[in-house]
Structures are given as structure tokens and as C-alpha cells.
Amino acid sequence: MTPADDNSPTVTRVPGTYRPADISTGIVHLGLGAFHRAHQAVYIEQVLQRHGGGPWAICSANIRSNMRVVEELEYQQFSYHVAEYADQQHVTLRQVNAIASAIYAGEGDNGSGHAALLDILSAATTRIVTLTVTEKGYYLIPAQQQLRLDDPAIAADIAQPQQPHTAPGLLVEALRRRRAAGIPPFTVLSCDNMPDNGKRCQMAVVQLAAQQDAGLADWIATEVAFPCSMVDRIVPAMTDASLATLRDLGCNEPAAIICEAFSQWVVEDHFPQGRPDWEVDGVQMVADVAPFEAMKLRMLNGSHSLLAYLGPLLGYATVAEAVADPQVCALLRGYMLEEAKPTLSMPADVDIDAYADQLLARFANDSLHHQLRQIAMDGSQKLPQRWLAGMQQLRHDQLPCRRTELGIAAWVMTVMQASKGLLTLNDPMQATLLAAASEADPLLALLSVDAIFPAQLLQDQALLVRLREALTALSQPSTIRTFIAQLQG
Numbered sequence: 001m002t003p004a005d006d007n008s009p010t011v012t013r014v015p016g017t018y019r020p021a022d023i024s025t026g027i028v029h030l031g032l033g034a035f036h037r038a039h040q041a042v043y044i045e046q047v048l049q050r051h052g053g054g055p056w057a058i059c060s061a062n063i064r065s066n067m068r069v070v071e072e073l074e075y076q077q078f079s080y081h082v083a084e085y086a087d088q089q090h091v092t093l094r095q096v097n098a099i100a101s102a103i104y105a106g107e108g109d110n111g112s113g114h115a116a117l118l119d120i121l122s123a124a125t126t127r128i129v130t131l132t133v134t135e136k137g138y139y140l141i142p143a144q145q146q147l148r149l150d151d152p153a154i155a156a157d158i159a160q161p162q163q164p165h166t167a168p169g170l171l172v173e174a175l176r177r178r179r180a181a182g183i184p185p186f187t188v189l190s191c192d193n194m195p196d197n198g199k200r201c202q203m204a205v206v207q208l209a210a211q212q213d214a215g216l217a218d219w220i221a222t223e224v225a226f227p228c229s230m231v232d233r234i235v236p237a238m239t240d241a242s243l244a245t246l247r248d249l250g251c252n253e254p255a256a257i258i259c260e261a262f263s264q265w266v267v268e269d270h271f272p273q274g275r276p277d278w279e280v281d282g283v284q285m286v287a288d289v290a291p292f293e294a295m296k297l298r299m300l301n302g303s304h305s306l307l308a309y310l311g312p313l314l315g316y317a318t319v320a321e322a323v324a325d326p327q328v329c330a331l332l333r334g335y336m337l338e339e340a341k342p343t344l345s346m347p348a349d350v351d352i353d354a355y356a357d358q359l360l361a362r363f364a365n366d367s368l369h370h371q372l373r374q375i376a377m378d379g380s381q382k383l384p385q386r387w388l389a390g391m392q393q394l395r396h397d398q399l400p401c402r403r404t405e406l407g408i409a410a411w412v413m414t415v416m417q418a419s420k421g422l423l424t425l426n427d428p429m430q431a432t433l434l435a436a437a438s439e440a441d442p443l444l445a446l447l448s449v450d451a452i453f454p455a456q457l458l459q460d461q462a463l464l465v466r467l468r469e470a471l472t473a474l475s476q477p478s479t480i481r482t483f484i485a486q487l488q489g
């Protein structure tokens, strides 16, 4: 431990222990982003450390973009640090060696990365494939859970199934090769923020396989395990400022990460080809992930999205800045306890009120500089599970959801601002959304996008009136504050 002086935090260092020669790869990961390096890789690191090595090291791949991180990891000989901040004064600096190799198979790859990725996915030694490809990486229509067959990337994988570039396409082709070679299938573990993420991943893979070969699709549907999981750790995208913070800790590595100290992983225990004994390191193995997933998506991610669209209208750029505002903090608590909690049915030992308090404390962690604009990305993919499913339930039970409505209005306002060129929308459905926001009645046009919103919402006249009022209130910080004060009663 390094003692803290007035300015520097107390740093607990956790070095790597096993030798590279003592590990072998059993997991292939798709989506080598910051989250994967700070979450799953840290759990696997703990497993490998406990066993002095073993067969569960990771080969991590990027399949769309970010060749740079692959090069950085190679440069760092596949060893990097994760700085886990409990608060400004307490940080654990953990060395991670669990990613034993990395592959770039995205745009600009000359084909060798792609071939290497399919080879390792097809190898008998690969027993689990994990994914963090974000919601849009499954190519499902957000509200309808159907594969977007007309998406150009999916259409390309249908045209050339043996040269796939999407995550579902790569899984189908690797499973086809394994089946042809008589190698048992790997288990597919989705680690993305979607309800029933395993089932949705299975849906995408089976629907894509069916375009090629009905027998293969049936085999995948019956033989391949797609357990669900809930993942949680706040890991903001790295910025120059966070790299500078790391340098102050003596860590001068381009592939290092800053995140919060909290971490949770709840996994459905269904791994026919075996799995690491990661429950020893805190992974919660359960029969049904759904309640945990709903709680996290609606309480944490739902609050995040509320902040992401409302915060900038009040002049805030980061999560910590926004929750330091007592009115915003009270609004979030109200959202969690009065609009998310009534939609959840949790096991008896889960204290939802304590969870809400814990979330507010996590959001207040100002070491993270978590940018609201990062969370605002891909709203079309996030709103259904974060707000709309719970909202449908509240409306069915005739319970109010005024804070969720304010969130929807803030999202509408954000899309309208983007359509006027005031900000950039980062969303796979941006063409549709920007066109809707340019119509005479942007609210109605956006709510009519049925890939996102359930059709019943449009029939609720009282709801539309409230949304219009909220939208009007959002035009200025002072009217926003008056509106929130009324909501909070």
C-alpha cells in the first residue's frame, strides 16, 4: 500500500502472479472494449491467479473497429492494469494477464485476423464464447426481437455465410464448422445489457443460421447453450484525462483502464462444456437471471439514461456532476423507488431500497468522469428495456410514471436538437430518428417508430398530453426545475 499525502490516493497494488506458460486459452471473447477488460477479464484473472494458471485464459477480438487496442495490448505483452476507484482517495491497481491473445478482425483487417478468429472459435479447446458487442451488435429490432434481415451487415453475412463479419454471423459459421468436424459446440455467454440476453443472442444466431441451413439452425437451437447473464461495473470510456490520472499513479500504459470498485456478475448456470469456478471470486451462479437483469436495467441503466438526456439540458456533462444536484438526485431516487421498484419481483434477500442508495453513491463517484454523452449513445437500442417495459407494467397497474415520461421527453428533445444540428446523435437508427424529428409533430413522429415504442402508447391521449407538457418544460433550465418540483410533489 502507498500512503496517501494530501493530494494522492492510497493505492493498493495487486500484481499478476502466474507465468504465461501456465495458462491456455479456453474462452474467446468478441468485443474487446474497456468494459470487457475491466469486468470479465478481472474475474478470469482472479480464477487464474487462484489456480496458478489453467485452461481459462481469454483470446479477445474486435470485430468492427478499434485495431488500436489490439496493437496496444500486443505492445504491452498482454499485460495491463485496471485502476478500481472506491473514491478519489482509494484505488486498487490490479495487473491483469488473463487476455492471453488478441485479434483484430474488423474494418481494415486484411483477412488474416478474420481467419485466425474463425480458427480459434472452431478449435475444440474453445469451450466458452463471451460477447460484449453492445445491444446493436445482435442486429435485432429492439421492440420486436426479430433479426434485422435487411441490415446491410446481416444481408452480407447471408450472402457469404462463410465470410461473416457480424457477431451472429461469426457464431453461426464457427458452429457450422464445429458441427461438420464433430466438435461439441461452445457455450455462448452474452454479457450485454439486454433482458434475456442469452435468449436474444440465441434468437439472432438461430434466425441467421436458418437463412443458410434449417438443419444447422435446429442443431444450434437444441445443442448450443446460451445462458443469460447480468453484468455490472461502471467503466467509462478512457479519455486523455483518465490516462493522465493513471500516469500519476505510475501506470503509463495505453491499454490501462479506470473504473469503479464495485463489480457484479450474475450468471445462469448452464455450461455443458464446463466453466471456470468463478463463483469463488464472487460471480453469482443462479438458475434464473431475469429478476437481477430487470433490477439492474431499470434501476441503474434506467437512471443512467434519465441523467443522460436530462442532465445536459441542466448544463451537466458527467454523472457525478448531475447527481451532486440535490433536485436531480431526489428525482432519481423517486424514479427508482416509485417507478422502477414497483415493476420488480426480487428474491426475498434483495433489498431494493438499499440497492437504490448504493446506486446513488456509485453515481456520485467523481473519480470516474463518466460522460453523459457516452450513455446517451444508442438510445433506440436502450429505451425499450430501460424504461418502456417497466412503463407498460406501471400503466397496466394504473400507477403513475411521470419521471419516466420526463425521461422520454428529454430523449425526444435530444433527438430534436440533433435534427437541428445542435448536437450529434450516435445511434444505429439515427436516419429514421432524425427524419421523424424533422416532421411537423416530432413527438408523435418519434413515438410512432414501432421498432422502439409499443403501439399502445400512441393511443393514450392523456399520456401524449403529459409528454407534450414535459417537452415544453424542457426548453429552459428554470422551467425544468419548476416541472421537476411539481413532479416530486
Ligand code: CS2
Pocket (backbone or CB within 6 Å): 193, 231, 232, 233, 234, 235, 300, 301, 304, 305, 374, 375, 376, 382
Ligand atoms: C451505461 C452502462 O452507457 C450506458 O448505457 O448505462 O454502460 C452502465 O455504465 C453499465 O451497464 C454499468 O454496469
